[in-house]
Amino acid sequence: MSTSMATGSAQLDATLTPPRLRVAGDWTLAHYATLEKVVATTKALLSDSTAIDLSALGALDTAGASLLVNLLGAARLGDLATAEPTLPTAQRALLQTIGLAMADYQRPKPVRRQNSATEVLARIGGTMEHVWHQQRRLLGFIGLTLETLARTIVQPRSWRVTSLVAHVEQTGLDAVPIVALLTFMVGAVVAFLGSTVLADFGATIYTVDLVAFSFLREFGVLLTAILLAGRTASAFTAQIGSMKANEEIDAIRALGLDPMELLVLPRVLAMLASLPMLTFLAMMSGLVGGALVCALVLDIPPVMFVGLVKSDIGVRHFLVGIVKAPIFAFLIAVIGCLEGFKVSGSAESVGEHTTSAVVQSIFVVILLDAVAALFYMEMGW
Template sequence: MTISPQQHSNSPERSSGNVELNGSALTFSGDWTLANYTILARLVEQVQRNNLSNVSLEVSQLGRVDTAGASLLVKLAGSTALVHALRVSDLGTEQTALITTVASAMEATEHPAPKSNPILAFLASTGEKVTAVARLAWLLAGFIGETLATLFYILPRPSRWRFTPFVAAVHDTGLNALPIVALLTFLVGAVVAFLGATVLQDFGATIYTVNLVAFSFLREFGVLLAAILLAGRTASSFTAHIGAMKVNEELDAIRTLGLNPVELLVVPKVLAMMVSLPVLTFVGMISGMIGGAVVCAITLEIPPSQYMAIVERDIGLTHFLVGIGKAPVFAFLIAVIGCLEGFKVSGSAQSVGEHTTSSVVQSIFMVILLDSIAALFFMEMGW
């Protein structure tokens, strides 16, 4: 059976395509182009009414083919059978590549991806997040090792010490942060004292408000509030500084000069943080206890002299040492995370902003996590 375009058009503008069905052979010939699309579409519809199962395709007689004609070929013959016929034919390379590309695109459209199982999707998403956290922990551990190796390398070599960046970082992270740390801890101390007095008043034990404020600030609030403030204020500054240098290719210039960016940029910042945070923690402890003393003096009529006498009598030195001992560890982690996120900047302003936010979130998370672990450890040890 032969179906030709002349049955539908008496005078085609150019040599139109043709399809011939002889027994179990389906032969394509002529030009399958957009100019003949209407005629070819009718031919395809007529041929599709016949049984086309187990037919062989012959495409070697095809002339010019464009995407419109190729889509009709795929619609009639099927993508798999058509691609197989193209492989065994001697059709031109350009026509073969075009028809194969259209067949692949139409096959992907005809067979959409099956709907995923919500449970499997949730498990896959959870696995990806766990993998990302593990990769982040691995990078952080490696960067901590590199920082410590560089630090131990330069400590016995005073000629490699960089005092100017260290002093500048201490001024930025410590002295400039002193007012905000003192103000915040003073206000939190006042709030803790007020809440403690409100609750303990029902039991006639308002005098223990002094113990509550002193105990909480010496062990937890002093170091925790100072560390969180530095995580938001200083870790972001470190990330933005190093990230901007990477965007401007200054880190590449440092390496070209034979210098170590970790020694030049990271070590002074880490040491400055380890000096500044213990000082800020001490200031936070004193300010929080002063805020509690003000509330006790105003609402509970406990004079400052009695307040200090209770602190001296009931609060041991161990609580102060526990709080101040956590400060260098928190400072080291905050500084390392801030610097690492700066080195991870990819080279755009958007990346600088994303990693700056990431450094703040990671620093605060690590500080609270380690503080929780330390609290459980010290409680079990009875310290």
């Protein structure tokens, strides 16, 4: 079992009583592969009665010490390091340290691989549990926001008017071009597709009703909410998340200020003010886009288009659409702020929660819009 002179060795002399294991040479990382084989061969021949001789031990590092622990055991090696008088102090300390470190080590149990069906079900269950906890947090945060609003609204001194106006500009005024352009184009597309389909039935005049119904009841508020979910909810999450990562929110609390009052309420109120106005703009832009297509393709002049809208479309269709805007605005703002507070402190976490805020906001908006459509249908509105 001996190796080269510089390389460590472990020679077992079975002729003595009790047998003696002589550990010699350099036990270092440079000889790790060779020493590992020596340990594997020698370990099976040792017993508790085998005497150990470390007097010829040469150079030693942590790799060699770990191999000696594997060969002799952590407790036994620690006792030998203490009792061996010829060991240098540095080697004795190293053997004792490595022995103590490896004494508590437990080899991890192999993970039992589950079949594909079980893994799929486990993943679905984990996702559902995560969604459940997420919705509970959202409901709790909504309650906290409403409580802060009720407490603040009767204290004019605590109103953050400057912050509110700044956020109205950011969420509302700056979003006017994209909202108007997108809804104008969608209105034109809806009118063009409607005229193409209705032409087969000789009912192209009802393209006006199609555009008006779709934008006043659904498309105006839905497209605006989805745009702001992607544009504003992500901005709220990134802003608050960056403050959380930089420990600015902790500084706000240390100054005796309420982050809900300082950061959340101005954003929520700004969304409540901006989304209804943008929804009205989206409805008008969609109607203008539809009127343009009707004028160019169907020879329906704008005056006739407006007259048909006035005669066929009641005000209740406008109210049915606009009443959903504050609800969507509140939920989008609350989700964006909540995800910002969830940021753990790294740039990666900011990105993850920003994405989560957009996905959650869009999902909630579409889900509530579908529920509202079913409710309106059952009520005959």
